[in-house]
Amino acid sequence: MTKNSANPIAAGRLLSLDALRGMIMILLCAESCLVYVALKNLDLPVPAAMVVDQFFHHPWHGLRFWDLVQPAFMFMAGSALYISYSRKLEKGESWGSNWGHILYRSFRLFLCGVALHCVYAGQPVWELWNVLTQLAFMTIVAYLIIGLPWTLQIGISAGLLLLTELLYRCIQVPGFDQPFVESHNFGSYVDTLLMGKINSDGWVAINAIPTAAHTIWGAVAGKLLISKNTNAYKIRVLFIAGILTLLIGFGLDLLNVSPIIKRISTSSFVFASGGWVLLMLAFTYWLVDVKQYTRYVWICSVIGMNAIFIYLFFETVGLQWLNGLIAIFTGGLLHTLMGVPADIGAVLSALATLVAEWGLCYWLYKNNIFFKL
Numbered sequence: 380m381t382k383n384s385a386n387p388i389a390a391g392r393l394l395s396l397d398a399l400r401g402m403i404m405i406l407l408c409a410e411s412c413l414v415y416v417a418l419k420n421l422d423l424p425v426p427a428a429m430v431v432d433q434f435f436h437h438p439w440h441g442l443r444f445w446d447l448v449q450p451a452f453m454f455m456a457g458s459a460l461y462i463s464y465s466r467k468l469e470k471g472e473s474w475g476s477n478w479g480h481i482l483y484r485s486f487r488l489f490l491c492g493v494a495l496h497c498v499y500a501g502q503p504v505w506e507l508w509n510v511l512t513q514l515a516f517m518t519i520v521a522y523l524i525i526g527l528p529w530t531l532q533i534g535i536s537a538g539l540l541l542l543t544e545l546l547y548r549c550i551q552v553p554g555f556d557q558p559f560v561e562s563h564n565f566g567s568y569v570d571t572l573l574m575g576k577i578n579s580d581g582w583v584a585i586n587a588i589p590t591a592a593h594t595i596w597g598a599v600a601g602k603l604l605i606s607k608n609t610n611a612y613k614i615r616v617l618f619i620a621g622i623l624t625l626l627i628g629f630g631l632d633l634l635n636v637s638p639i640i641k642r643i644s645t646s647s648f649v650f651a652s653g654g655w656v657l658l659m660l661a662f663t664y665w666l667v668d669v670k671q672y673t674r675y676v677w678i679c680s681v682i683g684m685n686a687i688f689i690y691l692f693f694e695t696v697g698l699q700w701l702n703g704l705i706a707i708f709t710g711g712l713l714h715t716l717m718g719v720p721a722d723i724g725a726v727l728s729a730l731a732t733l734v735a736e737w738g739l740c741y742w743l744y745k746n747n748i749f750f751k752l
Contacts, residue, residue, distance in 0.1 A: 393462070393604055394676050395664040400455040401679025404686050405737070406448055410434070411693035412702060412732040417725040439561055439581065439640060442651060446641040449510055450593045450652040451659065456514060457521050457597025462605055464525055474526055481522045487752045489515035491691060498695050505574055511690075513587040517594040529599045536592035540646040543589040544637065559638050559645070566643050581642040589644040593653055600660060610669045617661035625654030682740040688750035689740055697736060705732045 409415065415434040423431060433444040467477055492512030497503050507513075520539075524532050547558040547565045555568035566583025570576065573584055603613055628651025631637040637647040666672050682689055693701075709731040710724025719727075743749070 393664075393668060394673055394680075395660070395667040396455060396458055396462075396601075396604070397680040397683050398667050398676045399451070399660060399663045399679075399683075400459075400686060401676075401681065401683025403448060403451050403455065404682045404689060405679065405733075406434075407452075408682065408689060408693050408736055409729075409733050411697050412729045412736065414726070414729040414733060417722070417729045420722050420725065422722075436641060439642065440559075440638045442639050442641070442648070446648070447652050447655050447659075450590065450649075451656045452510065453514065453517060453590055453593040454597035454600070454653070454656045454660070456518065457594035457599075458601035458604070459597075460518060460521055460594070461525060461598040461601035464522070465602070465605060478522070481518060484752055485515040485518050488512070488518070488687075491687075491752070495691070495694050498699070506576075507573060507584040508578055508582045511687075512584075513590065514594075516587040517591040520591045521594040521598050524595070525598055529602065532595050532599055536595040539591055540589050540649060543585070543644070544646055546585075547643075559640060559643070561642070564643060583643050586644040589646065589649050592649050593656070596653055596657070600657070604664065610665075614661050614665050614669070617657050617664065621654045621657030621661060623654070624650045624657060628652070628654055681744045682737055685740050685743055685749055687752050688743075689736065692739070693736055697732070701735070702728075702732050705735060 415431065418431045419428075419435070422428075435443065436445050437443045464474075464477065488511045492509035492515065493505070493507070495509050495511065496506035500506075524535055527535075550565050550568075552565070552568045555563055555565060557563040558565065561567075561581040562577050564583070566585050567577045567581075569585050570578065570583055600617065603616060606613070628639065628647045628649070631647035631650065632639045637645045639645060639647045639651055641648050641652070667676060706725070706728035710719070710721070710726075710728035713719040713727065714721055714724045
C-alpha cells in the first residue's frame with residue numbers, strides 16, 4: 380500500500396490510460412455485482428436483449444463486446460509496465476535492478492490468481508484460468524523484451540501467435556486432436572497435464588501464450604504515447620495499427636484460416652480484439668489528452684488507480700458477502716415493503732452494490748491510499 384498524489388495531472392500521468400483502465404474496471408466490477416445477469420433476467424425485448432448479450436462472452440466462435448475487456452485489461456497492463464519502466468530509467472535504475480521487482484510482483488499476481496480459484500470453489504484447488512495468473516506470465520514476457528526496438532517486439536508477439544497455431548495444429552493427441560473444437564483441442568490437453576482437469580466452459584491455461592501479444596502491444600503503445608512525437612502522429616499510428624490488426628483478425632476468420640474464438644485465444648481473436656483495443660485507445664487519447672475533455676475522467680480514475688485491489692475485493696468479499704448484504708436492504712426491502720418485482724429489485728441491488736464498491740475506491744482515492752502488488 381502506498382500514499383501518493385491522487386491528482387493524475389500533478390503526477391504526470393496519461394489521463395487517457397487512467398480513463399480507459401478505470402472504465403475497464405468499472406465494467407468488470409459491474410459483472411461481479413451481477414448487473415448484467417440481473418438485466419438478462421428481465422426478459423427484455425429483442426433489441427435490448429441483444430445489447431445485454433454483448434456483456435457476456437460469446438459461447439465459442441464469434442466476438443462480442445465482453446470478449447474485448449480482458450484483452451484491454453492486458454493491453455493497459457503492458458502500457459503501464461512500460462511507463463513505469465521508463466520512469467525508473469529516468470531515476471537511474473537499470474533493467475536488471477528492476478528485474479527482481481518484476482519477478483516478485485508476478486509471483487504475487489500468480490498466487491492471487493490461484494487463491495481466487497480456491498475462493499470460487501470453496502476449497503483448495505489448483506486451477507490456472509484466472510486473469511491474474513495469466514497476467515503474471517505476460518508481465519514477465521513483456522518485461523524481458525521491453526528494451527528491444529518496437530519492430531522486434533512486434534515480431535516476437537507474432538512468433539508467440541505462430542507458436543500457438545503450430546501447437547494446436549501439429550500436436551495430435553488422441554481425443555485432443557481437433558484444434559478448434561471445445562474440450563478436444565491441444566489447450567485442453569495441456570490442462571489435463573497441468574491441473575488434471577478440463578474447464579467446463581472451454582477456457583485453457585495456455586491462453587497466456589497468445590494473449591501475451593496484447594501485453595507486448597500495450598508496452599509498445601505506452602512507449603509511443605510518452606514519446607516526443609506529435610499527438611497527431613501518435614493517434615495516426617494507433618489508428619492505422621488498429622485497422623490493420625482488425626483486417627488481419629477478421630480476414631483470418633473469414634478465410635477459414637483461424638476462427639475467432641476467445642476461449643482458446645486463437646490468432647484471429649488476438650488480432651481482432653487487439654485492433655478494437657487500439658482504436659479505443661486512439662479515441663480515448665484524442666478525447667482526453669489532446670482535446671482535454673477531462674471533466675469526468677476522475678470517475679474512472681477513482682477505480683482505475685486501485686485496479687488490482689478492487690478486482691480482488693469484488694471477486695472475494697463482494698461475491699461472497701457484500702452483494703447479498705446490499706440486496707437485503709435495497710431490492711429485497713423494496714420487494715417486501717412496496718411489492719417491487721423481484722427481477723427489478725435484483726437490478727436495483729446490483730446497481731447499488733456497484734455504487735458502493737465505487738464509493739470504497741473513492742474513499743481510498745480521496746485519502747491518497749493506493750494498493751500495489
